Amino acid sequence: MKRYSAFAIAREALRHHTGWQRAWRSPAPKPRYDVIIIGAGGHGLATAYYLGRNHGIRNVAVLEKGWLGGGNTGRNTTIIRSNYLQDESAAIYEKARSLYETLSQDLNYNIMFSPRGVMMLAQTEHEVRGYRRTAHANRLQGVETRFISPAEVREIAPIIAIDGPRYPVLGALWQPRGGTARHDAVAWGYARACSDMGMDIIQQCEVTAIRQERGRVTGVETTRGTIGCDKLGIIVAGHSGQLAEMAGFRLPIESVALQALVSEPIKPVLDTVVMANTVHGYISQSDKGELVIGGGADGFNNYTQRGSFHHIEETVRALVETFPIISRLKMLRQWGGIVDMTGDRSPIIGRTPLENCFINCGWGTGGFKAIPGSGWAMAATMARGEPDDLAAPFGMERFREGRFIDESVAAGVAH
Amino acid sequence: MLILHCPYCGIHADETELAPGGEAHIRRAGPGSDDTEFENYMFARKNPKGVHFERWRHVHGCGKWFHAARATDTLEVFGTYPAQTTEPPEEILAHIRKRRPDWKGFQG
Numbered sequence: 001m002k003r004y005s006a007f008a009i010a011r012e013a014l015r016h017h018t019g020w021q022r023a024w025r026s027p028a029p030k031p032r033y034d035v036i037i038i039g040a041g042g043h044g045l046a047t048a049y050y051l052g053r054n055h056g057i058r059n060v061a062v063l064e065k066g067w068l069g070g071g072n073t074g075r076n077t078t079i080i081r082s083n084y085l086q087d088e089s090a091a092i093y094e095k096a097r098s099l100y101e102t103l104s105q106d107l108n109y110n111i112m113f114s115p116r117g118v119m120m121l122a123q124t125e126h127e128v129r130g131y132r133r134t135a136h137a138n139r140l141q142g143v144e145t146r147f148i149s150p151a152e153v154r155e156i157a158p159i160i161a162i163d164g165p166r167y168p169v170l171g172a173l174w175q176p177r178g179g180t181a182r183h184d185a186v187a188w189g190y191a192r193a194c195s196d197m198g199m200d201i202i203q204q205c206e207v208t209a210i211r212q213e214r215g216r217v218t219g220v221e222t223t224r225g226t227i228g229c230d231k232l233g234i235i236v237a238g239h240s241g242q243l244a245e246m247a248g249f250r251l252p253i254e255s256v257a258l259q260a261l262v263s264e265p266i267k268p269v270l271d272t273v274v275m276a277n278t279v280h281g282y283i284s285q286s287d288k289g290e291l292v293i294g295g296g297a298d299g300f301n302n303y304t305q306r307g308s309f310h311h312i313e314e315t316v317r318a319l320v321e322t323f324p325i326i327s328r329l330k331m332l333r334q335w336g337g338i339v340d341m342t343g344d345r346s347p348i349i350g351r352t353p354l355e356n357c358f359i360n361c362g363w364g365t366g367g368f369k370a371i372p373g374s375g376w377a378m379a380a381t382m383a384r385g386e387p388d389d390l391a392a393p394f395g396m397e398r399f400r401e402g403r404f405i406d407e408s409v410a411a412g413v414a415h
Numbered sequence: 416m417l418i419l420h421c422p423y424c425g426i427h428a429d430e431t432e433l434a435p436g437g438e439a440h441i442r443r444a445g446p447g448s449d450d451t452e453f454e455n456y457m458f459a460r461k462n463p464k465g466v467h468f469e470r471w472r473h474v475h476g477c478g479k480w481f482h483a484a485r486a487t488d489t490l491e492v493f494g495t496y497p498a499q500t501t502e503p504p505e506e507i508l509a510h511i512r513k514r515r516p517d518w519k520g521f522q523g
Contacts, residue, residue: 239464241461253460
């Protein structure tokens, strides 16, 4: 693989851009691999990458039923933050955020990580108390956040209507090293690095059955034939329930639609990420100038990748109150992704009842920010055959044991 | 926009008038059940891509709980029925079998 660099751009400019290579190969599947990962989204590709880079396991295939990064990796609002309340969450999300900082250099692929800061508005007294508590917890966890005053909020984002009318801004939880990244580039960068290590990324290859013998996984049946493996990783977000059923177990997960939308492009008005969880909306401005907006998830099971219009209406109505200047903007596009929600709103990483079959799912409405940390922990878990320190609290046995990582009530998770 | 027929007050309500209540026909694991049974009752969900039976509440209407049979992959509604039952009525099942000949049937 040729390296991307300023020199490469100059060289290709001189020869009419005839020397660029494909970023990753598209090989036919081999009969057998050491490890098969199902799902070539961010989490699946990151797992494959760290299996190769951290653990030297390179005889790996990543299977994808559609196209690479075409699920939730290409459908989120690209926000990266780690200001969670619980220690277990803060550890894995902060690992992810810190890996994002140097990911462009590590992958030699510009993922456009932009640490522009993430601000979670406190618009009720309860939120003020909650976010102060989170800021204290984050200090103990080594996550850099602080609670800022309304005056500081105004300074950072002048377009916010600080004084209400309905929900005045009483302060905010501010994470200056949070931000955004180019979501597709994260998947593409990992895919290119995986392909360069000799791994096979096989698109248009849907898994139809999981083969097992004496309680141990032996391979998968796919639309492109049967492929054998020693270890299997299921990393498919919304469709985790389908794959779990093939493997013979059930998950504490429900799949629902979460939507996002973008406005027409305008000149720069907002150089940070603002989340307003009381009114259920969050907003940032892309490099193209579009306002990227997200809101609440639907409450009922859905696999159609489209959500209910009234959620869009609620989100936009709420944001217009907090950001009056966006009231006349036209919305350009709206889309939905299928997110996998667990009971405690924390992910599942670990072993399954089927031996040598591992699962990474349940990231729900907040998976993009976790991609590098999730892949790091999942790779360690698969390589060792048992969870590492980052992954250990997230095993699915925690539901049986009543040992929840309760982020649904504790942290400002927008959903 | 989902529109469901409320079997109690008889009107067609759209989803802004309704509150979703999750999977229907879950059997409670009572005293004497082991940890796995209780985990299954409390947390494990069918979450099917296809025919699904759900609880809904006509929250901005008559306030009653009812059940709906719905397809999660197309958003088609097969029918709704009162909640005072442990399994779907036969006419709902017959309608689903007509619409989805390869459906495996209701599993309690």
